[in-house]
Amino acid sequence: MTIRTTALTALAAALALAACSPKEEAAQTGNASAAADGKSVKLLNVSYDVARDFYKEYNPLFIKAYQAKHNGAEIDIQQSHGGSSKQALSVANGLAADVVTMNQTSDIEMLQQKGLVKNDWTQRLPDNAVPFTSTTVFLVRKGNPKQIKDWNDLTRDGVQIVLANPKTTGNGRYAFLGAYGYGLKVNNGDEAKTNDFVAAFLKNAPVFENGGRAATTTFSQRNIGDVLVTFENEANHVSKKLTQGQFEIVYPSYTILSESPVAVVDSVADKKGTQEAAKEYLEYLWSEPAQELAAKLYLRPRNADVLAKHQADFPAIETFTPNEKFGTWDEIMKKYFADGGLFDQLSAKK
Structure with a gap:
């Protein structure tokens, strides 16, 4: 103790x-x-x-x-x-x-x-x-008690995720787009099915933190949530620099490259x-x-x-860039993150 x-x-x-x-x-x-x-x-x-x-x-x-x-x-x-x-x-x-x-x-x-x-x-x-670049990964508690292996596991009942606010932070936007890109892949480009998938993902995030480091604090210091969705470098910072033996990093099968x-x-x-x-x-x-x-x-x-x-230190993983999947950042911001955009619509289903 x-x-x-x-x-x-x-x-x-x-x-x-x-x-x-x-x-x-x-x-x-x-x-x-x-x-x-x-x-x-x-x-x-x-x-x-x-x-x-x-x-x-x-x-x-x-x-x-x-x-x-x-x-x-x-x-x-x-x-x-x-x-x-x-x-x-x-x-x-x-x-x-x-x-x-x-x-x-x-x-x-x-x-x-x-x-x-x-x-x-x-x-x-x-x-x-x-x-330099990074990618979006999952940080879970030691032993991975909820057996989180991929994005689809983050939509299960009883799994609570922690992430930064996609409306105001790049960290949160990459998490949202990572989930959406995965949804498009497994649903063969079907946007309606992907919207349902991402709505279930957002439903498991009770609050959206005001920054990536705030999300880290909530997860690692306040012990809230089962999974922190964040950048690879931040996940390593927590699991290898700030603590040892308390957390594990899970790499999704398909995730987003952040620049x-x-x-x-x-x-x-x-x-x-x-x-x-x-x-x-x-x-x-x-x-x-x-x-x-x-x-x-x-x-x-x-x-x-x-x-x-x-x-x-950098496992080979399959990634996609926001631009190749969703268009220019101007298009991304208007469609997904503007007031009344897709993020707001899917969040309303929580």
């Missing part, structure tokens, strides 16, 4: 530290003087919820490389994390981000449409500006004079040290050699 209490206390502390609010993480004032003296630079990276662990370790790596390249010039990186789309809206409404590192292309496309990010943002960096696009917020960087530093900050994501860090934190690196080196 003492060992379990100690472990839970440690987990609670770790999650509480990780879940600090964007306001606590990012000083939103005083950024206008970022490069005023030509020597010191301050960058604000506005990012999605579960990326905080990666950037917490990435920033010191980049700062060291940047200072070596620029004769010890001072550079400070501040972070803001939350649901991906909420973060993008914050930037659209004036949060002075130099860069955005999201988990959904549509969030950056929205900033592009508002004139904050230039139209060629996907061509400025390798791999269409996506330095984490990045971009300079040109309107802000140009005004602050941080364009070059912001560009270097993102370019370094493709460096070998950064790709190794991604693999270490269970993000699938783009560097083929690094991926091969860590292949044991």
Whole structure:
């Protein structure tokens, strides 16, 4: 009993530290003087919820490389994390981000449409500006007591699932689209049958959390639910970093590939004079040290050699991309996640 209490206390502390609010993480004032003296630079990276662990370790790596390249010039990186789309809206409404590192292309496309990010943002960096990928998996409790093996098991009576809100988070949207894509496959493209399947899936989620890390906290710290539907890197973070021996990862037979696009917020960087530093900050994501860090934190690196080196950590699975299955992100957002869209319609059947 003492060992379990100690472990839970440690987990609670770790999650509480990780879940600090964007306001606590990012000083939103005083950024206008970022490069005023030509020597010191301050960058604000506005990012999605579960990326905080990666950037917490990435920033010191980049700062060291940047200072070596620029004769010890001072550079400070501040972070803001939350649901991906909420973060993008914050930037659209004036949060002075130099860069955005999201988990959904549509969030950056929205900033592009508002004139904050230039139209060629996907061509400025390798791999269409996506330095690493992930996929949606299931985290279950030790021993897998409900015998969860695939998406269809998440629709059974008596199975409670935990996931982030698909209306406001990329994590939740990928979970919804993962379930929908699986439903289309097993139902031979029959949308009516797939709608029934996904409605049953949503019915087993009593609440939708406001972010991927909030969903993790609910499942792992508050001990609510039988299954956490989340990104592969987040599932590994919980089962191998925060706890040991309490959870297991289940890989579905067919699941969705998630991409984490990045971009300079040109309107802000140009005004602050941080364009070059912001560009270097993102370019370094493709460096070998950064790709190794991604693999270490269970993000699938783009560097083929690094991926091969860590292949044991990344099981070969059959995946699909949102665009090949559902169209452009603009089409996806309108059909599935706009007010009154398919997500709202199917959720109403809960």
